[in-house]
Amino acid sequence: MSTLLVCFASLFLLLIAYLTYGKWLSRNLFELSGDTQVPSKALRDDQDFVPTPKSVVFGHHFTSIAGTGPIVGPAVAVFWGWLPALAWVVLGAIFIGGVHDLASLVISVRNRGQTIGEVAGRMITRRARILFLSILALALWIVLAIFGLVIAQIFNLYPQSVLSVWLAMPLAMFVGTWTYRLGRPLLGPSLFSLVALYLAVYVGVYYLPIEISASEQGGYLNPVVIWTLLLLAYCYVASTLPVWLLLQPRDLVNSHQLFVGLAVLLIGLLWAGLIGATDLFASADPIATSVPSDAPPMLPFLFITIACGACSGFHCLVSSGTSSKQIADERDSQLVGYGSMLLESALAVVVIMACTAGVGMGVLNKDSVVASMASVEPGVSTSMIHVGSPATYSRAVDAQGNPITGRQAWSQYYRVSEDGAGWKSTSSLPVVLRAFIEGSANFMSVIGIPIEMCIGVMAVLVAGFAATTLDTATRLQRYVIQELGGHMGLPTQNKHVATCLAVGVAGSIAIFAGDKPGSGGGILWPLFGATNQLLAGLALMVATIYLWRRSKPVALLALPAVMMLLIPGWAMTHSLAYEWIPQKNWLLVGFGSVILLLQLWMFIEGALIWKRSKGVLEPQLEPLPESAPSRS
Numbered sequence: 001m002s003t004l005l006v007c008f009a010s011l012f013l014l015l016i017a018y019l020t021y022g023k024w025l026s027r028n029l030f031e032l033s034g035d036t037q038v039p040s041k042a043l044r045d046d047q048d049f050v051p052t053p054k055s056v057v058f059g060h061h062f063t064s065i066a067g068t069g070p071i072v073g074p075a076v077a078v079f080w081g082w083l084p085a086l087a088w089v090v091l092g093a094i095f096i097g098g099v100h101d102l103a104s105l106v107i108s109v110r111n112r113g114q115t116i117g118e119v120a121g122r123m124i125t126r127r128a129r130i131l132f133l134s135i136l137a138l139a140l141w142i143v144l145a146i147f148g149l150v151i152a153q154i155f156n157l158y159p160q161s162v163l164s165v166w167l168a169m170p171l172a173m174f175v176g177t178w179t180y181r182l183g184r185p186l187l188g189p190s191l192f193s194l195v196a197l198y199l200a201v202y203v204g205v206y207y208l209p210i211e212i213s214a215s216e217q218g219g220y221l222n223p224v225v226i227w228t229l230l231l232l233a234y235c236y237v238a239s240t241l242p243v244w245l246l247l248q249p250r251d252l253v254n255s256h257q258l259f260v261g262l263a264v265l266l267i268g269l270l271w272a273g274l275i276g277a278t279d280l281f282a283s284a285d286p287i288a289t290s291v292p293s294d295a296p297p298m299l300p301f302l303f304i305t306i307a308c309g310a311c312s313g314f315h316c317l318v319s320s321g322t323s324s325k326q327i328a329d330e331r332d333s334q335l336v337g338y339g340s341m342l343l344e345s346a347l348a349v350v351v352i353m354a355c356t357a358g359v360g361m362g363v364l365n366k367d368s369v370v371a372s373m374a375s376v377e378p379g380v381s382t383s384m385i386h387v388g389s390p391a392t393y394s395r396a397v398d399a400q401g402n403p404i405t406g407r408q409a410w411s412q413y414y415r416v417s418e419d420g421a422g423w424k425s426t427s428s429l430p431v432v433l434r435a436f437i438e439g440s441a442n443f444m445s446v447i448g449i450p451i452e453m454c455i456g457v458m459a460v461l462v463a464g465f466a467a468t469t470l471d472t473a474t475r476l477q478r479y480v481i482q483e484l485g486g487h488m489g490l491p492t493q494n495k496h497v498a499t500c501l502a503v504g505v506a507g508s509i510a511i512f513a514g515d516k517p518g519s520g521g522g523i524l525w526p527l528f529g530a531t532n533q534l535l536a537g538l539a540l541m542v543a544t545i546y547l548w549r550r551s552k553p554v555a556l557l558a559l560p561a562v563m564m565l566l567i568p569g570w571a572m573t574h575s576l577a578y579e580w581i582p583q584k585n586w587l588l589v590g591f592g593s594v595i596l597l598l599q600l601w602m603f604i605e606g607a608l609i610w611k612r613s614k615g616v617l618e619p620q621l622e623p624l625p626e627s628a629p630s631r632s
């Protein structure tokens with residue numbers, strides 16, 4: 001029952017915040033109006049600028065910002081206790097993340113769909129534009145390298161998910177063509193696609209798990225490298241196609257898949273709580289009493305470990321990069337910007353429940369984890385054989401054959417991996433991905449769904465989300481490279497040149513940067529949290545100056561801006577001084593130092609303009625020509 005009370009109280013608080021604080025921000029602070037000229041209509045080219053119903057924009061925006069961020073971050077952060085993680089997720093989303101996303105979206109809509117980095121050039125200085133766009137480019141290359149690795153890891157861990165994830169692409173193109181070119185209703189084909197995806201999950205689980213057998217497991221032909229290359233090739237194609245053909249319909253279908261998955265998951269959680277099969281307090285500590293000796297301190301690292309789900313700088317890129325070019329009515333921004341952030345927070349709440357109470361219901365282990373558990377706890381045994389077969393799923397039991405549940409199960413699952421006990425192994429991608437997927441499957445299995453189907457559905461959900469984030473990030477990086485090249489005189493205005501540069505650099509980082517081929521995304525993972533949150537701080541700073549120039553109250557944005565600049569900066573400095581420099585990890589030292597210096601420089605630019613900018617509007621954009629130029 002404790003699981004139910006904590007979970008549904010959190011979800012209720014998020015709903016109340018949307019109906020009250022979100023509405024106040026939209027009506028009173030930003031004064032959203034249906035009379036505002038939106039870029040999707042003023043610059044319509046049916047390539048990037050496309051007026052779109054708010055339900056479709058919401059689906060695109062939500063699936064793009066969600067990805068695996070609200071899954072991986074909370075799955076790691078519960079190590080410090082579920083209560084601090086839950087408080088940051090709920091309160092952070094209401095007062096910081098939602099405000100950040102809404103502000104970024106509205107400002108971009110009112111500036112012809114320009115990215116927040118481009119807008120910074122007029123809000124602050126021209127130097128600030130170059131600085132912000134440079135930070136965006138670095139951050140997006142990190143995102144592309146990491147999310148490519150995440151999906152490759154899921155395909156490698158759960159081959160039953162591969163068929164459904166790849167099938168989503170042609171299904172989305174069918175929906176887009178049916179709706180936008182043939183002018184037919186959207187509901188029928190989108191529901192057909194959803195059913196087809198779940199049928200593909202069934203086929204993948206029971207008949208056709210797709211695995212890559214590589215001849216060089218440790219070389220450049222290992223499965224992770226091959227999947228990464230295939231995914232980046234897909235990203236190139238997806239990010240150069242018109243948004244109506246693949247991006248919008250795929251995100252819509254994926255959002256339907258998420259809503260179904262979350263609904264089933266919540267029903268399972270509800271039933272498990274009612275029958276007493278799960279107990280949050282019995283499964284994990286509200287505040288951790290012990291953590292691995294090599295773990296970083298909770299303050300400030302909790303606030304960068306959980307980014308998506310509470311506040312994430314990547315969201316300002318989606319808001320100002322793609323969503324602002326599709327909004328058909330400025331008033332839709334409350335649902336798309338603030339509403340999507342709170343729904344992502346709700347997903348993070350469910351993740352926390354799955355990774356604590358769900359895992360505590362009984363561990364569903366892969367054979368490598370079981371072997372490590374058996375070496376630490378000789379009484380543990382299972383009958384796991386092979387990932388791709390339904391017969392491989394079994395619950396851990398003690399020497400007497402009794403199921404291991406509660407805090408013992410959670411502790412064993414989180415503190416043991418292929419590398420043994422410790423923070424590095426516990427926070428590795430395979431461990432945290434398994435924690436959510438298999439903990440969620442525990443909830444779902446309570447209502448009678450076969451456990452192997454539960455695993456398949458959740459693996460597809462996570463991989464599908466990560467795929468939407470991956471190709472949206474590629475499109476965003478194309479915009480940033482085009483804008484940056486335009487101001488620096490570089491030959492990157494062509495979308496194919498810019499996209500090749502985006503995927504080429506990301507692929508090089510992912511494949512060659514690590515100590516073994518394909519591990520580069522994992523090497524850069526420690527950079528993601530601090531870089532992402534510093535980016536949020538800069539976006540909030542730009543939004544604060546936007547309001548300041550209009551003589552509007554700024555405290556509700558200025559205080560979060562200061563917090564999201566100071567805390568991530570503290571965390572990045574701590575990592576540089578106590579980890580990366582002593583370990584001579586020059587890749588992280590180089591990336592981290594450059595990002596910190598660029599952030600500091602841009603903050604100084606903002607501080608210098610502050611006194612003389614109150615009530616003084618930024619230079620306005622030139623009037624549009626009668627026939628707006630195409631950006632295709």
